[in-house]
Amino acid sequence: AQSVTQLGSHVSVSEGALVLLRCNYSSSVPPYLFWYVQYPNQGLQLLLKYTSAATLVKGINGFEAEFKKSETSFHLTKPSAHMSDAAEYFCAVRKSGGYNKLIFGAGTRLAVHP
Amino acid sequence: DVKVTQSSRYLVKRTGEKVFLECVQDMDHENMFWYRQDPGLGLRLIYFSYDVKMKEKGDIPEGYSVSREKKERFSLILESASTNQTSMYLCASSFGRTNTGELFFGEGSRLTVL
Numbered sequence: 756a757q758s759v760t761q762l763g764s765h766v767s768v769s770e771g772a773l774v775l776l777r778c779n780y781s782s783s784v785p786p787y788l789f790w791y792v793q794y795p796n797q798g799l800q801l802l803l804k805y806t807s808a809a810t811l812v813k814g815i816n817g818f819e820a821e822f823k824k825s826e827t828s829f830h831l832t833k834p835s836a837h838m839s840d841a842a843e844y845f846c847a848v849r850k851s852g853g854y855n856k857l858i859f860g861a862g863t864r865l866a867v868h869p
Numbered sequence: 870d871v872k873v874t875q876s877s878r879y880l881v882k883r884t885g886e887k888v889f890l891e892c893v894q895d896m897d898h899e900n901m902f903w904y905r906q907d908p909g910l911g912l913r914l915i916y917f918s919y920d921v922k923m924k925e926k927g928d929i930p931e932g933y934s935v936s937r938e939k940k941e942r943f944s945l946i947l948e949s950a951s952t953n954q955t956s957m958y959l960c961a962s963s964f965g966r967t968n969t970g971e972l973f974f975g976e977g978s979r980l981t982v983l
Contacts, residue, residue, distance in 0.1 A: 798974030855963040859911040
């Protein structure tokens with residue numbers, strides 16, 4: 756069975772500081788992994804995805820994530836936080852069996868303060 | 870611009886009422902999904918549909934049913950609403966079985982059951 760664990764339900768950083776949001780996954784098959792972002796009062800939108808190509812994946816808004824099989828991790832980073840990055844971030848793994856069914860982590864709320 | 874539209878952003882219903890949540894997508898996607906979002910639990914899959922009139926249970930189908938009579942429309946039905954169904958409901962869509970692309974989400978429907 757597949758699962759996703761996001762470490763830290765709340766993360767707070769200063770504007771300009773490094774953003775690191777942690778995600779560990781469990782999967783018996785090669786995983787497809789995703790990071791989604793949810794801004795207040797909106798649905799989710801895709802930040803980036805890993806589909807077994809390059810292990811370092813670049814996404815929108817300056818975010819990137821590195822797939823590390825040995826650590827079963829897919830942490831999300833951004834070198835310099837901006838106030839507009841304040842949102843909730845979800846890591847997800849694609850369920851086996853196709854149809855793009857995703858299993859989501861519990862989410863991490865990122866706060867950015869001046 | 871791709872669009873998933875959920876008919877109601879906010880609903881307040883009474884215990885025992887029948888509730889319909891409607892979702893329409895304009896991208897000719899085969900797959901449509903209903904997720905429930907709760908704080909600390911992330912998103913959990915209620916039902917999904919991979920074709921007209923085809924549906925499969927997700928991880929938490931109890932108390933819910935769905936209908937997909939047309940490709941673009943996917944409805945979530947609460948036959949007899951209960952207070953533990955107070956939540957945010959998110960509809961999503963994607964291309965077919967083997968596609969590893971993203972899910973496109975609506976803005977969500979926040980349901981309160983009194």
